[in-house]
Amino acid sequence: MIYDVIIIGAGMGGLTAGALLAKDGLKTLVIEKHSIPGGYATSFKRKGFWFDSVLDAISGCNNGGWIWQALKRLGLEKEIEFIRLDPIRTDVFPDFRFDVKADIDLFISDLQSLSPKDAKGISELFSIMKELHHVVMTLPADVVWRDTRIEAKYPLFHKYKNKTFKELLDEYAQDEKVRAILCDRCAFMGLPPSKVSAIGMSTMIITYGMNGGYRVKGLTQKFPDALAESIRNNNGDIIYNTKVDKIIIEDNRAAGVVTEDGRVFRAKKIASNISARKTFFDLVGKENLKHDFIDKIENLLPSVSFFLVYLGIDMGLKGLGLNHSIGTYPSFDIEATFSDINRDICSPNASFETIIYTLTNPDMAPKGCHSLILMTKAGYDYKENWKGCKNKEAERLIKMAEQIIPNLSNHIIVQDSATPLTLERYTGNDKGAAFGWAQGIDHVGANRLQIETPIKDLYLTGHWTIPGGGVESVVASGILVERKIIKG
Ligand SMILES: Cc1cc2nc3c(=O)[nH]c(=O)nc-3n(C[C@H](O)[C@H](O)[C@H](O)COP(=O)(O)OP(=O)(O)OC[C@H]3O[C@@H](n4cnc5c(N)ncnc54)[C@H](O)[C@@H]3O)c2cc1C
Known part of the structure; x- marks a missing residue:
């Protein structure tokens, strides 16, 4: 059988493109290497505590936003409910706090x-x-x-x-x-x-x-799950636990994929939702690309990554003046918070984010308890690729967080952490890049890789193409891919 479209990767960009194309009546196949859909936008459970893997707040859920547009087209706008965050976040500086109102x-x-x-x-x-x-x-x-x-x-x-x-x-x-x-x-x-x-x-x-900034009511995972179900309800297929190893190129056009276990799937069009470097260098192969395109990709830089500590705690947070989302900064010099991310992630210059899921979705933890993430910017190559230092850095970050949650370390029931290597392992994003390519002036707009590629019938969706990083942007990229494919 020849599919109309194959999507490589079930991140939010790939799922949006897949769900819209299946709804349009195209026979669509999504192939995902993980066991669940969502990429970075997933959730997991540890000993009764739920955590979203990475997300804090998402935009575009308001009437007219890109996420709203996609859900409305799919008839899912009532199924997925969002909680509007107000204030959006609290910034904590030494001796000064500021609520960013919605x-x-x-x-x-x-x-x-x-x-x-x-x-x-x-x-x-x-x-x-x-x-x-x-x-x-x-x-x-x-x-x-x-x-x-x-x-x-x-x-x-x-x-x-x-x-x-x-x-x-x-x-x-x-x-x-x-x-x-x-x-x-x-x-x-x-x-x-x-x-x-x-x-x-x-x-x-x-x-x-x-x-506004929003969280999914209940759990982030509901959102990708609903998109995956929509694909299946519209006669599409999703295969999990299956890694795509190769894109078949015939007459300079993408004609299908080969999976790690040797299966071949053919299609008229292919959209890749995975790292652009992997898409072109590993799956397409440099032999099928022009030198200037290879040079362009080699010169683009992946965005920053993060070190995350997931905590399930058995303490109340009332009276601490805490918001669902807090940025803590050691001074007003935000530039300096980037200076040590490859050397010492808990240095006196470091800032960190605290995302308390249970202040918006109380059912994510047992009664009287909370689920939260501490996260700080971190380099992939940190201390020889994080050799032997993960637990120590987690303890240091928890100590830093005691500035805003006193006694935190005495109330931990569940603790887990993720380094940039963990993020890369789960999602395939190069060096655990959080937002695809970096988002400096030479990596946005016309300078970013576009949705159409030099290979005919091969498209990009997700944060390695336009508009850029973040869930609203990758959903937008999914909508843009659908438009290009439908237009032919
Ligand atoms: C720590 C952190 C915090 C963030 N916070 C926010 C936030 O608060 N708000 C926000 O909007 N955004 C946030 N982001 C960014 C946002 O999560 C991403 O930009 C977005 O989710 C990326 O979506 P994507 O469609 O590009 O796919 P990805 O999420 O990158 O998913 C790609 C999928 O492809 C699969 N895959 C990879 N290789 C293969 C292969 N060979 N074969 C088959 N499948 C494959 C992966 O398993 C994965 O499921 C954050 C990111 C991080 C890391």
């Missing part, structure tokens, strides 16, 4: 109250960021980044498309607290303010500020 006007006025002398600059900054967000969200990426005729219509976009977020901030906000708060989620873009794209960072801040 209402953008309140967020702006809170920043202005912190630094009245910056008030005008903050207003101007937000109107620029809103314009950048508007352009990214409303125009097709391949048009807006490449078509110079757009310049006249959106001069601000073209002014900032090759600038970093620090360069944008330097023009409009001088107060160290305001700057630190605006850079608080650099960790979720994977780069410090001096490297992260002004457009990427602005889009993230405005998306969350205007449209």
Whole structure:
């Protein structure tokens, strides 16, 4: 049999593309190496405690957002419920805490109250960021980044498309607290303010500020499970525990795949949801690629990775002033929080995130208990590839977290951890990259790998292509792949 489409990998990008194409009536096959769908967007259970593998908050679940659009097309918008987070998060600095409100006007006025002398600059900054967000969200990426005729219509976009977020901030906000708060989620873009794209960072801040951050009600796993079920309900197939080893290339077009156990599946079109390097170098083979394309991929950098400690604890958290999502910073210098990630992840410069799932989904832990993750940015090659240091680093991170949860170490019932190597092992993402390619100015928009590839009938979906990292973006990439395939 020849499938209409084969999707390699059941991450959120692959599942979205697969579910929409199956709904369109195309005979679709998804092949996934893990035993469950979702990639990074999965959940697991340890001794009565549920954990989401990595996710904190997702965007795009509001009316009109990319996730909402996909679910509506699939008729799943009532099945998957989202909890809107307000405040979105709390930033904890020494002697100062700030709640990032989910209402953008309140967020702006809170920043202005912190630094009245910056008030005008903050207003101007937000109107620029809103314009950048508007352009990214409303125009097709391949048009807006490449078509110079757009310049006249959106001069601000073209002014900032090759600038970093620090360069944008330097023009409009001088107060160290305001700057630190605006850079608080650099960790979720994977780069410090001096490297992260002004457009990427602005889009993230405005998306969350205007449209909200969300968690799946119940458990993240419900979302990929619903997409997988939708594929099967629409006559599609999903095979788990099966790794794709090769993409069959015939006459410079993708014609099928070969799995690790030697099975051959043929298709008219193929979409890869896995690491782009693995897709092209391992599955397609360099012999089928032009030198300039090989060079381009070799010069792109994977995004940052993380060290995560999963904790099930038997203590209440009332009275500690804790929010479901907390960033803890040793100073207002967010740039410095990136400086030691390959040398000492718990150094005096390190920041860390605390994600308390049970403050939004109490059923994820037994009564009176909580499930949480501590996470900090971390290099893949850290201390000779994490040899023998995982438990020690976990203990150090737990000690750091006692700044905000006193006595934490005396209440641990369940403890597990994941290094960048663990993330790579489970999902195949190179070096445990959290967001696909890095999200600096030379890795976004037209500089990122596009959905169409130099191999005919081979497409990319997920965070190694446009728009970029994060669940909303990869769902968007799934929608874009579906459109390309349907258009032929
Ligand atoms: C620590 C951390 C925190 C994050 N926090 C957030 C957050 O709060 N909000 C947010 O929106 N995003 C967050 N992200 C990013 C987000 O999780 C990812 O960008 C997104 O989930 C990636 O989806 P994807 O479609 O690219 O596929 P992936 O999740 O990368 O999945 C790829 C799938 O392909 C499978 N696969 C790989 N190789 C093969 C093969 N050869 N054959 C078959 N199958 C294969 C894998 O098993 C996997 O299931 C975070 C990421 C990390 C690591």
